[in-house]
Amino acid sequence: MAKLAIIGGGISGLAAGIYAQLNGIESEIFESHTVVGGQCTSWKRKGYHIDNCVHWMTGTSPKKEIYKVWQEVGVIQDPNKDIIRHDYFLQVDIDGVKAHVWRDLEKMRQELLSIAPEDTKEINIFIKLIKKFQAIELPSKLPQEQMGFGQNMKLLFKMMKAIPAFAKYKKLTLEEYAQRFKSPIIHQIIYNYVPKQFYVISAFYMYAMFSMGNADLPFGGSDAITDRMRDKYLSLGGKISAKKKALNAEINDKKITKINFADGTSIEPEYVIIATDLKVAFNIIGHNYMDDNLKKAFNNTTTHPVFSNITIYFAVDCPTNDIPTMEIFNCEPYTIVGREHKVVIVNNYADQPNFAPEGKGIIQILMVQHDDEYQYWEDLYNDPEAYKAEKLRIASEIQQRLEKHYPQYQGKLSLVEICTPKSFNRYLGSYKGSYMGFIQTPYAPKLVHHGNVDGIDNLCLAGQWLQTPGGLPNALVTGKFAVQRLIKRFNLADHFRQNL
Numbered sequence: 001m002a003k004l005a006i007i008g009g010g011i012s013g014l015a016a017g018i019y020a021q022l023n024g025i026e027s028e029i030f031e032s033h034t035v036v037g038g039q040c041t042s043w044k045r046k047g048y049h050i051d052n053c054v055h056w057m058t059g060t061s062p063k064k065e066i067y068k069v070w071q072e073v074g075v076i077q078d079p080n081k082d083i084i085r086h087d088y089f090l091q092v093d094i095d096g097v098k099a100h101v102w103r104d105l106e107k108m109r110q111e112l113l114s115i116a117p118e119d120t121k122e123i124n125i126f127i128k129l130i131k132k133f134q135a136i137e138l139p140s141k142l143p144q145e146q147m148g149f150g151q152n153m154k155l156l157f158k159m160m161k162a163i164p165a166f167a168k169y170k171k172l173t174l175e176e177y178a179q180r181f182k183s184p185i186i187h188q189i190i191y192n193y194v195p196k197q198f199y200v201i202s203a204f205y206m207y208a209m210f211s212m213g214n215a216d217l218p219f220g221g222s223d224a225i226t227d228r229m230r231d232k233y234l235s236l237g238g239k240i241s242a243k244k245k246a247l248n249a250e251i252n253d254k255k256i257t258k259i260n261f262a263d264g265t266s267i268e269p270e271y272v273i274i275a276t277d278l279k280v281a282f283n284i285i286g287h288n289y290m291d292d293n294l295k296k297a298f299n300n301t302t303t304h305p306v307f308s309n310i311t312i313y314f315a316v317d318c319p320t321n322d323i324p325t326m327e328i329f330n331c332e333p334y335t336i337v338g339r340e341h342k343v344v345i346v347n348n349y350a351d352q353p354n355f356a357p358e359g360k361g362i363i364q365i366l367m368v369q370h371d372d373e374y375q376y377w378e379d380l381y382n383d384p385e386a387y388k389a390e391k392l393r394i395a396s397e398i399q400q401r402l403e404k405h406y407p408q409y410q411g412k413l414s415l416v417e418i419c420t421p422k423s424f425n426r427y428l429g430s431y432k433g434s435y436m437g438f439i440q441t442p443y444a445p446k447l448v449h450h451g452n453v454d455g456i457d458n459l460c461l462a463g464q465w466l467q468t469p470g471g472l473p474n475a476l477v478t479g480k481f482a483v484q485r486l487i488k489r490f491n492l493a494d495h496f497r498q499n500l
C-alpha cells in the first residue's frame, strides 16, 4: 500500500501526487470518476470535443513564480508550442459597437477613448491600474507559514506597485466600479464573464495578467493540462485508482487510520491528502472537524457566495475562424431561473486543433448562475422530463440570439451538449455546482486556508476552495503546498525537492 493516499484526482490531487513522487513519497490517487482531471476535463459528443474548463490559464509568463510550477508538473514544456497567445482576450459588442481587451494596453486605451471620450479620465485611470496590478504575484514556492521573514519581504517588495491601489479599490464590486463609467460597453468590459459581485480587483488582475503575458490558453485546452499532469505523475511511479469514491474516514488517536470507499473496499494509509471539493472533504472526515472560519464562509452567501455555470455547446456546420475566441454581445433579454439575462458569452475553439471535424466548428456558451439559483436546478433534476425541457428551452433561446448576431451561421447550428450546475455537482461533487471556490467579494478578506485540520495529524487538504477565488492556479499550488506541509510536519524528506 502506498504511503500517501490522495483522495480526488483533479488538478490539485494530480499536483499533490507529482510533488509527492518527486520527493520520494510513494503515493496513490483515488478518484471517484472514471478519469482524473476533475473540472479540468473534456469529453466527446457527436464527433465534437467538449472542453469543460479552460478559458484562461494564469502562469504562462516565466517572470511569475507559478510558471515554474506549471513547468514542474509537465504542463508547460515548450512555451512556443504549448501556449496560444492571442492579441486580445475578449471582444465586447454592444449594439454593434465593438471594444476589446487588448494585450497592448495602449491600443486598448486608445480604442476605449475613441468609443467613450466622455469617460476619458476614468479610462486613463483604469489602464494605469491594470499596469500596476501586473506586479501581483500568486505565492507558489512555499506555503505562507513556511515562508521566512526574508521571503515575505521579497514578495511584498515585488508587489509594492500594486499595494496602494489594492488598498484603495478592494472594497468595490465590479458593479460599483463600473458605475464610474458612462459607457455601457466599458461596463461590460469590466464585468467580462464573471459575476458582478466579484471585487473589482479581479478585473484589474485578469487584464494585468493577460496584458503582461501571464494568462493564455494551452494548445489542446483542458486535456493538455490534465493529460500532461497525469502522464508526469505516472512516469514518476504514481498510481491512479479510478471509480474509487471515498465515503468516510475512520479516525483514531488523531489520525486517519482507514478510508472506506463506496465499492466496499478500504485502505489504511499512513498520510492522507484530500483534494476534493471542500464540502466533500468534510463529508468524508466529519463536519465537526470544520474550523469556525470555514463554517462562517459556508454560512454566509453574501461574504462568500458560490457561483456556477450553465454551459451550452453548439456545433457549427462551417469553420468558425471568422468570430473572436471570446465574445460577449448584448441581445434581446431571456430569462433563466426568473432572472433576466441581456448578454450572450461565446467561446470559440477555432484555433484548437481537432476540437471539431474538418470544415466545422464548435462554440461554447457560458451563463453564470448565482448562489441562490442552484436549488432550482437541484429540484428540477428530480423531474427528468422538466429538466430536459428547460435545458432545451434555454438552448433554443440562445440559438436564436446566436443566429441573429452571427447571420452567417443561420441554419448551421446544432446543439451538442448542455451542462447545468447540477451536472457539475453530479459528476464531481462540486458544491452548488461551483466552478471556482468561494468568489472573492469586497465584504470579506481573502480566504487562504492552511489545509491543516485540527484533530487529524496525518491529513492535509488541497484544492481550489482553500484560496479564494479558486481556479486552476490555486488548485495547482494548494496540491503542491499540501505535500510541503506533510513533509515539514513529519520530516518526510531532507528538504522539499522540486525541479529534480
Ligand SMILES: Cc1cc2nc3c(=O)[nH]c(=O)nc-3n(C[C@H](O)[C@H](O)[C@H](O)COP(=O)(O)OP(=O)(O)OC[C@H]3O[C@@H](n4cnc5c(N)ncnc54)[C@H](O)[C@@H]3O)c2cc1C
Residues within 6 Å of the ligand: 007, 008, 009, 010, 011, 012, 013, 030, 031, 032, 033, 036, 037, 038, 039, 040, 052, 053, 054, 055, 056, 057, 058, 244, 245, 246, 247, 275, 276, 277, 280, 309, 311, 424, 427, 428, 429, 430, 434, 435, 436, 462, 463, 464, 465, 470, 471, 472, 473, 475
Ligand atoms: C465551466 C468551467 C470553466 C472553468 N474555467 C476556468 C478557467 O478558464 N481558468 C481557470 O483557472 N479555472 C477555470 N475553472 C476552474 C478549474 O477547472 C478548477 O479551479 C480546477 O479544475 C479545480 O481543481 P481541484 O483539484 O481543486 O478540484 P476538482 O476539479 O473539483 O477535483 C476534485 C476531484 O475529486 C473527485 N472527487 C469528488 N468526490 C470524491 C470522493 N468522495 N472520492 C474520490 N474522489 C472524489 C472529483 O471527481 C474530482 O476529480 C473552470 C471550471 C468550470 C467548471
